[in-house]
Amino acid sequence: xxxxxxxxxxxxxxxxxxxxxxxxxxxxxxxxxxxxxxxxxxxxxxxxxxxxxxxxxxxxxxxxxxxxxxxxxxxxxxxxxxxxxxxxxxxxxxxxxxxxxxxxxxxxxxxx
Amino acid sequence: xxxxxxxxxxxxxxxxxxxxxxxxxxxxxxxxxxxxxxxxxxxxxxxxxxxxxxxxxxxxxxxxxxxxxxxxxxxxxxxxxxxxxxxxxxxxxxxxxxxxxxxxxxxxxxxxxx
Numbered sequence: 367x368x369x370x371x372x373x374x375x376x377x378x379x380x381x382x383x384x385x386x387x388x389x390x391x392x393x394x395x396x397x398x399x400x401x402x403x404x405x406x407x408x409x410x411x412x413x414x415x416x417x418x419x420x421x422x423x424x425x426x427x428x429x430x431x432x433x434x435x436x437x438x439x440x441x442x443x444x445x446x447x448x449x450x451x452x453x454x455x456x457x458x459x460x461x462x463x464x465x466x467x468x469x470x471x472x473x474x475x476x477x478x
Numbered sequence: 479x480x481x482x483x484x485x486x487x488x489x490x491x492x493x494x495x496x497x498x499x500x501x502x503x504x505x506x507x508x509x510x511x512x513x514x515x516x517x518x519x520x521x522x523x524x525x526x527x528x529x530x531x532x533x534x535x536x537x538x539x540x541x542x543x544x545x546x547x548x549x550x551x552x553x554x555x556x557x558x559x560x561x562x563x564x565x566x567x568x569x570x571x572x573x574x575x576x577x578x579x580x581x582x583x584x585x586x587x588x589x590x591x592x
Contacts, residue, residue: 414582464526464534468520
């Protein structure tokens with residue numbers, strides 16, 4: 367039962383433009399959402415998170431938006447840089463220490 | 479400040495064998511979770527350890543077992559290996575207190591079953 371879904375397996379974007387990654391979920395009990403970035407041969411690195419009581423969280427070039435009614439969240443990267451080329455995972459959890467449930471990931475390629 | 483460290487980096491086993499993977503959490507973290515990541519998929523939760531006890535478990539058979547030591551390090555054991563156990567095994571740590579900090583991941587152990 368895949369409760370977190372990333373329906374776009376890949377995204378190609380030009381350097382300097384905006385990257386928008388999408389994530390949908392089905393479990394209304396999720397109260398915390400996270401984005402991780404993964405380079406080949408490395409573990410996932412935490413990027414940004416958002417609590418279910420908020421609808422937006424910003425950290426530098428990264429902004430996460432949460433639409434609870436639509437059970438949808440998105441990650442915006444502005445401006446995109448070549449070092450942003452990686453796989454991005456959306457994850458969610460139902461309690462403060464609990465298991466993370468991940469989407470299948472989106473491969474982002476930033477071209478010059 | 480060392481992050482999450484895992485050993486070994488790579489491992490090759492044959493069907494039916496047993497394997498032990500090791501994880502040292504990030505300094506200050508007392509909770510360890512294990513995930514399995516198959517090719518082209520997101521990580522799948524195996525189980526979580528806190529205070530040397532398994533606290534949560536995902537949908538994995540009893541062939542998967544674990545242990546946490548007093549220094550918070552952890553082991554993942556898999557018995558009777560199957561070809562389908564070939565995957566990247568990720569360890570993540572987090573502090574139990576502090577309002578739900580994000581989990582920090584190690585670089586994983588790549589397990590190949592022949």
